[in-house]
Amino acid sequence: xxxxxxxxxxxxxxxxxxxxxxxxxxxxxxxxxxxxxxxxxxxxxxxxxxxxxxxxxxxxxxxxxxxxxxxxxxxxxxxxxxxxxxxxxxxxxxxxxxxxxxxxxxxxxxxxxxxxxxxxxxxxxxxxxxxxxxxxxxxxxxxxxxxxxxxxxxxxxxxxxxxxxxxxxxxxxxxxxxxxxxxxxxxxxxxxxxxxxxxxxxxxxxxxxxxxxxxxxxxxxxxxxxxxxxxxxxxxxxxxxxxxxxxxxxxxxxxxxxxxxxxxx
Amino acid sequence: xxxxxxxxxxxxxxxxxxxxxxxxxxxxxxxxxxxxxxxxxxxxxxxxxxxxxxxxxxxxxxxxxxxxxxxxxxxxxxxxxxxxxxxxxxxxxxxxxxxxxxxxxxxxxxxxxxxxxxxxxxxxxxxxxxxxxxxxxxxxxxxxxxxxxxxxxxxxxxxxxxxxxxxxxxxxxxxxxxxxxxxxxxxxxxxxxxxxxxxxxxxxxxxxxxxxxxxxxxxxxxxxxxxxxxxxxxxxxxxxxxxxxxxxxxxxxxxxxxxxxxxxxxxxxxxxxxxxxxxxxxxxxxxxxxxxxxxxxxxxxxxxxxxxxxxxxxxxxxxxxxxxxxxxxxxxxxxxxxxxxxxxxxxxxxxxxxxxxxxxxxxxxxxxxxxxxxxxxxxxxxxxxxxxxxxxxxxxxxxxxxxxxxxxxx
Numbered sequence: 302x303x304x305x306x307x308x309x310x311x312x313x314x315x316x317x318x319x320x321x322x323x324x325x326x327x328x329x330x331x332x333x334x335x336x337x338x339x340x341x342x343x344x345x346x347x348x349x350x351x352x353x354x355x356x357x358x359x360x361x362x363x364x365x366x367x368x369x370x371x372x373x374x375x376x377x378x379x380x381x382x383x384x385x386x387x388x389x390x391x392x393x394x395x396x397x398x399x400x401x402x403x404x405x406x407x408x409x410x411x412x413x414x415x416x417x418x419x420x421x422x423x424x425x426x427x428x429x430x431x432x433x434x435x436x437x438x439x440x441x442x443x444x445x446x447x448x449x450x451x452x453x454x455x456x457x458x459x460x461x462x463x464x465x466x467x468x469x470x471x472x473x474x475x476x477x478x479x480x481x482x483x484x485x486x487x488x489x490x491x492x493x494x495x496x497x498x499x500x501x502x503x504x505x506x507x508x509x510x511x512x513x514x515x516x517x518x519x520x521x522x523x524x525x526x527x528x529x530x531x532x533x534x535x536x537x538x539x540x541x542x543x544x545x546x547x548x549x550x551x552x553x554x555x556x557x558x559x560x561x562x563x564x565x566x
Numbered sequence: 567x568x569x570x571x572x573x574x575x576x577x578x579x580x581x582x583x584x585x586x587x588x589x590x591x592x593x594x595x596x597x598x599x600x601x602x603x604x605x606x607x608x609x610x611x612x613x614x615x616x617x618x619x620x621x622x623x624x625x626x627x628x629x630x631x632x633x634x635x636x637x638x639x640x641x642x643x644x645x646x647x648x649x650x651x652x653x654x655x656x657x658x659x660x661x662x663x664x665x666x667x668x669x670x671x672x673x674x675x676x677x678x679x680x681x682x683x684x685x686x687x688x689x690x691x692x693x694x695x696x697x698x699x700x701x702x703x704x705x706x707x708x709x710x711x712x713x714x715x716x717x718x719x720x721x722x723x724x725x726x727x728x729x730x731x732x733x734x735x736x737x738x739x740x741x742x743x744x745x746x747x748x749x750x751x752x753x754x755x756x757x758x759x760x761x762x763x764x765x766x767x768x769x770x771x772x773x774x775x776x777x778x779x780x781x782x783x784x785x786x787x788x789x790x791x792x793x794x795x796x797x798x799x800x801x802x803x804x805x806x807x808x809x810x811x812x813x814x815x816x817x818x819x820x821x822x823x824x825x826x827x828x829x830x831x832x833x834x835x836x837x838x839x840x841x842x843x844x845x846x847x848x849x850x851x852x853x854x855x856x857x858x859x860x861x862x863x864x865x866x867x868x869x870x871x872x873x874x875x876x877x878x879x880x881x882x883x884x885x886x887x888x889x890x891x892x893x894x895x896x897x898x899x900x901x902x903x904x905x906x907x908x909x910x911x912x913x914x915x916x917x918x919x920x921x922x923x924x925x926x927x928x929x930x931x932x933x934x935x936x937x938x939x940x941x942x943x944x945x946x947x948x949x950x951x952x953x954x955x956x957x958x959x960x961x962x963x964x965x966x967x968x969x970x971x972x973x974x975x976x
Binding site for chain 1: 663
């Protein structure tokens, strides 16, 4: 199954090419939008949550105080990777429906192609994040660990995205349910606040936040990028393997359920 | 085809069937699933059933049938878009469907970018795509427009590019669904030349079309499907003829009251009306009413009239006008040397058109009656009746008539 992915790399690449070339073709600022949007959200959130809600970020890894904006952006980049892949994957089968009804090719190809383009956007955001930390002089070797964490996040999101896309092709409601669940999950993940804030709060709430897999990915990113702490090797391996297994399972389920995609759409 | 033939088979279908669930009962939303539960009695129908067919390698195979007869479903199964519910399909080599031209085009991308995208979707390796890109551009005749976004293309340019990509990917089996009427006359000829070239190079072409005349010329063999089941397959001419016989008899059954009959009203018409035509109809050689004639088979005009006084040797002229306007011919009993004698009272006479030379189309009949001198108009009935001529063979022909010509080497 995974060898299929390799064999069809040209097709996935062709879809990625198409989505890359057409993503911002009709806008003047083009790819700049992929940064303007998250940065605008960052400014608004940083203002509201640090000035109005008075959320305190933990200290930076370099010991020179705290930066809520940098803390928030670390979480946002990780969260955007997850939700971006999920949302994009979910709509791909429908938007490529005419094609899937007429030509036979693996239905996951347009989904993965779209995801590759989404990853480019994530890379742009990451670059800004790195520049931000360089400016704050908050640099550490632990940054390297961000690579397996982010790969794990992407695989985890893609696995879920594949399954949701095929369910969404059959039941159009799924898109709306996912939108609700995602926005709830967003607040149940320590993006806007440090995970220490849920300690000693409502036990159920604290449990939910800690069991939420996205908390693990986001928290680990906070550790390695912001606090410059290395999480235990077991955690990193768990995040990577967990992501890989989710992707593998998602692809297996997708392949099985998409056999009749031509008549489903 | 029995299995003893030695021709290699490109596509082998054994008892192929496809069952669809009826759309009316599809529980498409989760709410419906919860409220009404799983569909208890899904109303299934078989779009294709029990089709066994071996398509020889290097042949052009046609599929004909009514709308909804299952031919497109069968094509989609060969193309791998649908899985057969029962039976099996095995094809040799790369199968490409030319089912909808330009289905994978992105409007914002240029023609050139779309060639590369479409080629990948159709399963062509990147190197091969690059190798044939210039050939594709050349074949499509788009010239400099190839670097414009396809959203600025005319519909003709769009399909020309789609066709060019599909036929240049050199599939072993090419599936074509109703896309032969592409572009202008010149481009169509190019397409057919290319299809013939593909066939010469040993590739198999399976084509679904309603253009029977086109298929007759193109195909080596034709299969006729009806309600998802195979009716007949074999030589194009015989299969098309059986299909058309069925279509013609169904049309006759659907309109039990014969349409090609007309009884006149009491409207005022030119002529002194000493002889007045009352009815006009087309009938077969035994006098049974028909609703259409067939090219090559004898039929008759049956004309009923009444006279107010005996008329000596009337001169009846029947003018046939083609639906597109031109007068095709005028048939007159005097010119042909038939004397009707003196007629009186209520009467009927038949005019037989032996081995009907009219080609398929609709014809209007005008009837003029003069006295034996040909100078006094007795009656003139414009648009007395209108009738259709259908073809038995699928041949449409050129012009209006097929003259009984003979060819001989001298």
